[in-house]
Structures are given as C-alpha cells and as structure tokens.
Amino acid sequence: MSDPHSPAPGPAAGPAAAPDPTAGLIAAADAHSAHNYHPLPLVVAEAEGAWMTDVAGRRYLDLLAGYSALNFGHRHPRLVAAARAQLDRVTLTSRAFHHDRFAAFCTELAELCGMEAVLPMNTGAEAVETAVKAARLWGYTVKGVPPGRARIVVAAGNFHGRTTTIVSFSTDPEAREGFGPYTPGFTVVPYGDRAALEAAVDEDTVAVLLEPIQGEAGVVVPPPGYLAAVREVTAARGVLLVADEIQSGLGRTGRTFACEHEGVVPDVYVLGKALGGGIVPVSAVVSSRAVLDVFTPGSHGSTFGGNPLACAVALEVIALLRTGEYQQRSAELGAYLHGELAALAADGAVRAVRGRGLWAGVDVDPAFGSGRRVSELLMERGVLVKDTHGSTVRIAPPLVVAKEDLAWALGQLREVLTG
Incomplete structure (x- = not known):
C-alpha cells in the first residue's frame, strides 16, 4: 500500500557534485508569488503513495496528506x-x-x-x-x-x-x-x-x-x-x-x-x-x-x-x-498512532494529544519550541508535518501509509522531542 520504507531522506543516485536547486527555486517563488503561505523549505518534484521526493532527490514521508486531500496517497x-x-x-x-x-x-x-x-x-x-x-x-x-x-x-x-x-x-x-x-x-x-x-x-x-x-x-x-x-x-x-x-x-x-x-x-x-x-x-x-x-x-x-x-x-x-478498506485502515492504524502518541504524552514529551483515526493534533511544550520548529526538525529527518496555532503539530498521513513507515516516523518524532 506504500512505497518501500526508507530510514531517512538521502541524496539521489548520480554524481555527488550535482547542484541542489532548492534554494534557487524557493527564491524564485518568493520573488514572484504572493506571500500568503509560509511553506517548509523544500521543493517537491515527485510523489507516490505516502512518499514525496524533492528536487535534490531526498525522500520524505508525507504525514500531512494535503490537509486530507490526499487520503488515498499520491498518484493512486x-x-x-x-x-x-x-x-x-x-x-x-x-x-x-x-x-x-x-x-x-x-x-x-x-x-x-x-x-x-x-x-x-x-x-x-x-x-x-x-x-x-x-x-x-x-x-x-x-x-x-x-x-x-x-x-x-x-x-x-x-x-x-x-x-x-x-x-x-x-x-x-x-x-x-x-x-x-x-x-x-x-x-x-x-x-x-x-x-x-x-x-x-x-x-x-x-x-x-x-x-x-x-x-x-x-x-x-x-x-x-x-x-x-x-x-x-x-x-x-x-x-x-x-x-x-x-x-x-x-x-x-x-x-x-x-x-x-x-x-x-x-x-x-x-x-x-x-x-x-x-x-x-x-x-x-x-x-x-x-x-x-x-x-x-x-x-x-x-x-x-x-x-x-x-x-x-x-x-x-x-x-x-x-470497499471499506480505507476506513478500516484508518481505524486500525489510527489506534496504533494514538497509542504511540499517548505514550509520548505519558512520558512528558508532549502536553496533549487529540484526534481520531489517522488524524492527530499534538501539543508541544512551548518551552521546547514552536510547532514550526518541530516541523523543521522532522523535515530534516525525512518526515513532513504541519504546525498550527503556535505549538500544535498536525499529523494526518495518507490512509495508504504502511505501518512500518508510520512507526519509523513516530520514532523520529520521539527523538526530536526527547533528544
């Protein structure tokens, strides 16, 4: 149901000296588009299932799913x-x-x-x-x-x-x-x-x-x-x-x-x-x-x-x-997601967790940093989420996400929050 699990974003195959066009593309976008969004600093070039690849060939697990527009993953x-x-x-x-x-x-x-x-x-x-x-x-x-x-x-x-x-x-x-x-x-x-x-x-x-x-x-x-x-x-x-x-x-x-x-x-x-x-x-x-x-x-x-x-x-x-398949996946993987997030909350890594199914809002202790900072740190580890209202991070993976990929991403979240 998903692309093969990847432990972290890595460089694309090819010459090591290939230039990274990310900064230039972001600068061009900033120069000629209205500034009504503040996106994370990556530029997506391809996507399939629950994974996206940027212009430099780095891979990321998508835990936002286009605010639920991508419930069935990229390019189903x-x-x-x-x-x-x-x-x-x-x-x-x-x-x-x-x-x-x-x-x-x-x-x-x-x-x-x-x-x-x-x-x-x-x-x-x-x-x-x-x-x-x-x-x-x-x-x-x-x-x-x-x-x-x-x-x-x-x-x-x-x-x-x-x-x-x-x-x-x-x-x-x-x-x-x-x-x-x-x-x-x-x-x-x-x-x-x-x-x-x-x-x-x-x-x-x-x-x-x-x-x-x-x-x-x-x-x-x-x-x-x-x-x-x-x-x-x-x-x-x-x-x-x-x-x-x-x-x-x-x-x-x-x-x-x-x-x-x-x-x-x-x-x-x-x-x-x-x-x-x-x-x-x-x-x-x-x-x-x-x-x-x-x-x-x-x-x-x-x-x-x-x-x-x-x-x-x-x-x-x-x-x-x-078919009911996607509703069932959301229910089953959602139970796993909320169990793992509840453990983070019990350990004091997050202040509160809310949600249902494959949808969660995670309140980060403001003393640790903002939701934006958590999103940036996760991006560096190959996981994409989105902040809202200061210290909250939203998690909403495509319903096709593989359990092992979700487990890996939650491990990255734990490491970011607990060091």
Whole structure:
C-alpha cells in the first residue's frame, strides 16, 4: 500500500557534485508569488503513495496528506487511470450541457451519503458558501423566516475556508482581521457547549454549521455526546444541521464520515478535499431534495463544478470508499498512532494529544519550541508535518501509509522531542 520504507531522506543516485536547486527555486517563488503561505523549505518534484521526493532527490514521508486531500496517497493508480481515461474523452462542458459522467457521480455520491441530491462545486470554501446560501434560502422559502433575518449558528475555533463571508464568522485573528466589513447573520458559540448552542437557536435560526472535528484548530474532538446533542436540538427546533466534513470525511477518522462515530446523520454534508483524489479540486453539498430544491436555474452555479474530469475522478474515489478498506485502515492504524502518541504524552514529551483515526493534533511544550520548529526538525529527518496555532503539530498521513513507515516516523518524532 506504500512505497518501500526508507530510514531517512538521502541524496539521489548520480554524481555527488550535482547542484541542489532548492534554494534557487524557493527564491524564485518568493520573488514572484504572493506571500500568503509560509511553506517548509523544500521543493517537491515527485510523489507516490505516502512518499514525496524533492528536487535534490531526498525522500520524505508525507504525514500531512494535503490537509486530507490526499487520503488515498499520491498518484493512486486507480485514480490516475480514471483521470487519464477521461482526459482522452472530454474534460469540461460547463453545466450548460449534460455530460455522461454527471448522473453517475450525483447518484453514487448521494448513495454514499444516504442523501437524495448533490450540488457539485470545486473547492471546500465554495461548498461551504453554497451550504450557507442553501440554508438561508431554505429558511426563507420553507421555514418561513422573515426576509433578511436568517441566522446561522457556528462554533468558535472554526475553519470553513477563507472567503469574505466565511472569515466573517471566524474567531482566528490571522484569518479575519483586515477583511471587513463582515457579512452579518452568524452567531458564534463555544465549540462543544450544548447549552450555549441551544440558547443561541431562536426563531430566525436556519442552520447550525459545525466541523465534527475541528481540523485547523488543532484536531479538536468535541466532548462525547456533543454531536448527538446538537442533532437533537436542531431536529427539535426545525433547524438544519450542516456538517462540514471537508477534512474529517471520506475515511480520515476510521469511518466514512466523522459524524458516524456518534450515530449522527446531518441534514447537509459539505465535502471536498479527498473527493478529488489529490488530482483535481472537487467539492459538493449533499442533502435532501427539500433543501437543495430551493435552488432554481440561475440562483447558483459554477463553470467548473461537476465537470467531466472531476466526476470521473470522484467516481473512482467513491468506489474506493465503498470497499471499506480505507476506513478500516484508518481505524486500525489510527489506534496504533494514538497509542504511540499517548505514550509520548505519558512520558512528558508532549502536553496533549487529540484526534481520531489517522488524524492527530499534538501539543508541544512551548518551552521546547514552536510547532514550526518541530516541523523543521522532522523535515530534516525525512518526515513532513504541519504546525498550527503556535505549538500544535498536525499529523494526518495518507490512509495508504504502511505501518512500518508510520512507526519509523513516530520514532523520529520521539527523538526530536526527547533528544
């Protein structure tokens, strides 16, 4: 399921004197791209499975997986084959016309979710914006909320994207500050607090929008029973429960959807990232006819949403998930991952560990250094992770990672943190 285990990144075969182009490529990127990211100082040239190779031939184990966009690893052969086959046929029609992959994509994704209808988009943020629009329009046309008064309850610490409406209800200063005036209509409550959420729901509330596990916040898992309680409140009050499963869904947590861990079925799934198989951006809002039929021709759309290439790749993603193999791998390897991280915590090497399945947030003692520093030290040892919120490191390997590779990477983490 993975490339052969490598004990550390090493030089490529060939003349020892071959120049390393890394610094020059990074300098060129810095000179001509916007500085809205602070990537680690490596330049990837190739990747397969759970491994990436940089321009100098050094190999790295990928424990980020494109923020879950690469759940099935880099260049999964079935996904690449699906994309290549479609490239030889047709890639884009726009929704001005039907194409022969669209019906199957919508049907099979709806069935995977246990829903009735699919509205395809491209990026996760677009899908969240689509869900916000759907919830508001549903509130006005179905629930009967007076025009202009629809409200959506969201959670502090959320990350749903970076468009202007979405950052309007972010509590992260880095994502929010400087982008006002902000879109009204959102009420922010503490994540994991049923009482606060219930108190915030009123006659103008049309939806509660939540991540079942907050990814960008540091892989924050809500208290047991919280999602079930939210489902109970929303059902009783006639409010839509919108689950943003862009990062948590499609196998990441050991189930197809993170909501399943509490037996919760939301009214709306918001999906993205892994749906495109790490090849093309694909996202979707999946719900009932009662919700998505509020849209009429012209009220919402996307030139690239639901294009033939995207549908072909996503159909193969759905086929992979239907076997249950990847969910099982995530559950089994996730149990191993969290056991090893719990041992690190017990030894005092880390302050706290959170997560579910092959997804973890590791809080490093700030006295040791920042999450960025840990990420840099691991990169030097051939392991790629990403920091968030200062002292937290996120671990989210592709679901195809080999156990021996994961064990090696966790050994590198232990050595970095304990010397």
